[in-house]
Amino acid sequence: MKTKIKQMHEELNTFPTSKAVHTMASKLYKDLPKSDDEFIELCDELIQSHDWTLYEMMTIWIKKRKTAYLTKYFKTYEKWLYEYTNNFGACDQLCYRVLNPIIERYPTLFEEVRKWSKSDNPYVKRASAICLMKSTKSFVVNFPFSYVKEISDELLEDNHIYVQKGVGWLLKYSYLSYPEEVVNYIKSNINRMSRITFMYALEKMPRQLKEEIIKNK
Template identity: 25%
Template sequence: MISFLSILRRKKTNKLHVVVDEIKSALQDLALPEKAAFFPRFFKAGKGGYAEGDRFIGVTVPDQRKIVKEYWQRISLPEIAELLSSKIHEHRHCALLMLVNKFEKARSEKDKNDIVSFYLNYKKFVNNWDLVDNSAYKILGRHSFETENEDLLRTLAAEENMWSKRMAIVATMFYVKKGKFELLKELALYNLHHPHDLMHKANGWLLREMGNKNEAELFSFLKTNYHTMPRTTLRYAIEKMDEDLRQDFLKGRI
């Protein structure tokens, strides 16, 4: 015989699924077959790719943001957890965008801390570059900056998992936007020679952002390190520089 407690638990579970199922259904309605065919190639989800096995239904980011706008206030953290645990890429991306909204609108430090803890507990599902780039600096970077807890990002940078390392360097974007560059330089050097191209690009991108804020800082960093940094990192870092200066770096004349 099914107990009354079991019935209550089942009702609670079913209620948890309602909003998540609505979101999944809404995303499916916006799915485009041509995008579903293209995204696995773009995000390297094929055999041997960095996102091998990731699945896509073909929803564009602007359309995902429409769903996020509709549901982020209604969805709870347990429901976000269910969505974030999905094998479907767009489900996970929407879950993270909703989490960002919740963090940015959180009124108490407890709520912010809960969201950061949630993010770290579920970070194994933040496993592609767009998922990292659209969430890490807005949650982890801001939290680290505002609480002066830079060791949070140092810990991530030291993990073996590449996505954790990318979270760390991308999170320094919040520091860069505030004109603070030391943590970025430290973490870029820490993983400067990581074997994966995605880390080379991330390091170069953040260095370029530093240059957009203060080109003298970028010049000084590159002058010391450019001879030994991966070519991709250098090219990303100098992308916005004057063409003559770019060529000087590329040809080793600095």
């Protein structure tokens, strides 16, 4: 199977489009191990190549296999976050396709998310915010606002641009689920927010409300 994956991977361009990667992932998926344990083991081997295309295909495969969202695999996914996720694109794909679904299914895993927010790795920190958003045609925050607040409080003054963007992104979509809470949170923390976080957080608000809050920045 690994030989076939390598051969088909070589057929892709050096910088394949997302559509091409999805097509290749679908072609290969039917031949992947039926056993979930063997499937995760294969993914774990592939990710060690540090190849972005294989990383992306792996997250697509996991999203297709709902039985891969079991707590016994969580530590493997967490290892991928810590050891192989080194850019914001990889972070977000792992969050949307792998981490968010399993954390939503098992909310007690939020205990681990708390630890991510205190990491020295900016992409692990970013994941603590991004994993709270469910990716659909847009994004939805299904977790209690207390989770959003806790992670935001921890990351709000971080100076890494992708952490700042991650917090802003989380607050932006949390507004759709918790409008009053998010507005109050922004007003209470307006002087702690970077300009990037602040402007991202306002994006889903009505124009008049947005302008009112901006006046106080």
